[in-house]
Amino acid sequence: MLYTIFYGFSIGAILYFVSIGLSLTFGTMRVVNFAHTLTYSIGVYVLITSISWMGGNFIPAAMIAILAVIPLSYLVERFIIRRLYGESLDYTFIATFAVTLIGVDTIKIIWGVNPLPFSPPMSTYIDFWGMTFPLYRIIIFGIAIALFLGLEIFFRKTIVGKIVVAALDDKDGTRCLGISVDKYFSVMFMLGSALAALGGVLYAPISAVQPYMGLSILLLAFAVVIVGGMGNLRGTFISAFALGMVMALTARYWSQGAETMVFIVMAVVLCFRPLDA
């Protein structure tokens, strides 16, 4: 049972990485960013390539993967999403989905269609009160906590964070103060994409690597964002771990039903919550 809870935490951490970017882009720009799947999977594929350059050294390879995603997400933001500000949500949804389709095909061209093998960078287990936990999952969980605290500090203490929080609350009011909101949104978008890539990089070793891998995790991340409240950063954190726990507990008793359970929880939550998006 304790193992299950532990796995729930590590899944929750991954969900948090992916969904925080979605939540940010939705809260600030009112854009449902389907292209998030793309940054997620591109991050993983770049990692696979760069890890062979680095001679199997995981950490610098992961850095390269995350940094590689940033210019890509800038291009998506600049040429697709910025043109659709204030338009109907449907169009941004369709446009970013189209970007995903293009991206998935690009991945297929560069890296091929077949799933790629990829093993965890470390297979150390640590003993703890007579139980053994894989160290890798502990590290994932640690990074998630660090990231949450880091983002909290970022949004409270730094000027960029404060502007973004202000813009989340009232975009026009912030713009009236003479702040170029779009510039900060662009930064947020890149940050969100980089975090998605981080999630991908950390999750890839314990899941399968294939061109459509982003899509299923994106659906889960959307569920997290909807349950936690769109644009609500702390809500996203809580719901990510809650849904991660739901997945782990379901998987313990009924392994195929794990993902579906998340959507059922989402549907139940939606029944009792006002919808404003």
Next chain:
Amino acid sequence: MDRSEKLIFPDPGDSPQKARTGLEVLIIGVGFLILMPLISIHRVTDFMIFCIFALSFDLLYGYMGRLSFGHLLYLGTGAYVYGFLIKFFQTDAFLAILCGVLAAGLLGMLLGPIMVRATGACFSLMALAFNHIGFFLVLSPLKHITNGEDGFGAHAKSLGFLDFNSKTVMFVLSLLALLLVFYILKRLTTSPYGILVRSIKEDENRVRFLGYNTYYYKWVTFVIASAIAGLAGTLTALNYKFVNPNVMDVHQNVGVVFACLIGGAGNLYGAIIGGVAYMMISNYLAIYIHRWEMFLGLSMLIIVFKFRKGIWGYIETLGGHFRRPKEIRPAAQKGA
């Protein structure tokens, strides 16, 4: 009803209106009959079934403004219920089709109250999530009856002179179904109900302010759209004599969205033209261009940025240049 009111709310019982709808049905029928010898008969049957699906999607997206990224769920429900009835109970095909349509409608009725409260992105995502659940159910917990990924065959017994193995019978059946659906939707969308649904798309708060309970209108529209999608599903199963989880694969949803956009959302002809255009692209382009998903993505971007009205939108503006003077003249005479 004075004249200006009549222009906005065309009376469905109006005999010119009726005659026009009849003419339109005829034109579409003839159009597909012409298409049939040009392309193979089997493909055109496919095209028409997809057009039925595109029409049901258009009712949701084009008319009510709810972009569903999980509409295949209802198509799949129709197909599976049809398949079960044929396989396990050996019912005749028409009863199975009826049950498939009813089942899809019923599912729409159950999920409707949850779905239609949401708008915009929330609606799309919920539709996607439900589709995912359906796909999963078919694939693994119900594996003992759906046979999982492999699917199962469903051969309908021939009914009198109707031999469902014959391509001609399938063609005629699909054509009749398409025309029937088109006729129903045409009457529906030009009725006061249809105008209300379109008003919900424009501004739901105002419609509510006028005293309508928009919730029920949205629900009913959702149920109709699901039932028609179910019809498309049963016809797919009847046509292929085979049901597998591909009929509700989450990834395939993009096809109908694309079809609706390229044809011109919010118009029944748009849906039909878009459906044919999409099927042409997916059937023929895939032969020449290996990575046709990329082409699909690129053209979706172009549509979103430059071509929002779709093919029918352009035909309409072109046609408007020729038609407008004619329409104003009799109206002006009447008004005088």
